[in-house]
Amino acid sequence: MQEFFMDYGLWLLVGLLVIIGLVFLLSGKGKTKEVSPPSAVEAGTIPVAAVPVVPPVVIEPVAVEPVAVEPIAVEPVAVVEAEAPAPVAAGTPEAGEDDLLRMKGVGLKLKALLHELGITRFAQIAAWTDTDIAAIDARLGNFKGRPIRDQWVDQAKYLAAGDIAGFEAQYGKL
Numbered sequence: 405m406q407e408f409f410m411d412y413g414l415w416l417l418v419g420l421l422v423i424i425g426l427v428f429l430l431s432g433k434g435k436t437k438e439v440s441p442p443s444a445v446e447a448g449t450i451p452v453a454a455v456p457v458v459p460p461v462v463i464e465p466v467a468v469e470p471v472a473v474e475p476i477a478v479e480p481v482a483v484v485e486a487e488a489p490a491p492v493a494a495g496t497p498e499a500g501e502d503d504l505l506r507m508k509g510v511g512l513k514l515k516a517l518l519h520e521l522g523i524t525r526f527a528q529i530a531a532w533t534d535t536d537i538a539a540i541d542a543r544l545g546n547f548k549g550r551p552i553r554d555q556w557v558d559q560a561k562y563l564a565a566g567d568i569a570g571f572e573a574q575y576g577k578l
Contacts, residue, residue, distance in 0.1 A: 502526045506563060508575050509554030514547050529560035 501524040504515045521543060523529065532540070537551050544550065551557070555575075562571035572578060 500524070502563070506578055507554070507556060507559045509550055509556070514544075514550070517544065517547065526560040526564035529556050530564045532557050 501519075504510050504518055504524070504526075505512070507526075507529075510518070518524070521540065523540070532551075537557070541548055541551055559571065559575060562568075562574065568578065
């Protein structure tokens with residue numbers, strides 16, 4: 405008998421646990437819960453008697469006196485005729501500016517946006533700190549994230565220093 409339990413004892417234990425589990429599961433199916441009708445608060449409605457009635461508040465209009473404004477005297481400005489600037493080709497920088505299009509990830513629209521922000525030189529970008537990058541990035545609109553993703557500061561350091569070979573080794577041919 406002892407050999408029987410040693411050989412089949414584990415299987416008997418598993419079978420016993422399965423039978424107990426089935427009895428437990430089947431014993432709960434015959435019982436149903438009694439459901440009470442929901443109260444007015446549970447249903448999401450509030451009885452009319454519970455809503456306080458507040459009389460409307462009437463606000464009287466306030467009379468405002470007009471303020472007298474004195475006219476400002478404007479002196480005429482002398483008009484100085486200036487020469488029209490020489491036309492600049494679409495991809496060439498003006499005097500005193502670097503060609504920001506040489507940086508990878510900067511196109512015509514982004515170059516125009518950078519010019520609006522006063523950024524025209526590689527040295528300006530090369531000197532940016534993390535705070536500067538965050539401030540500029542917040543003003544780039546659809547181009548947000550580009551300074552970090554395209555590594556503008558590192559690119560600008562190479563281009564500001566005139567290290568074309570180093571730039572091309574790191575970022576590819578200009």
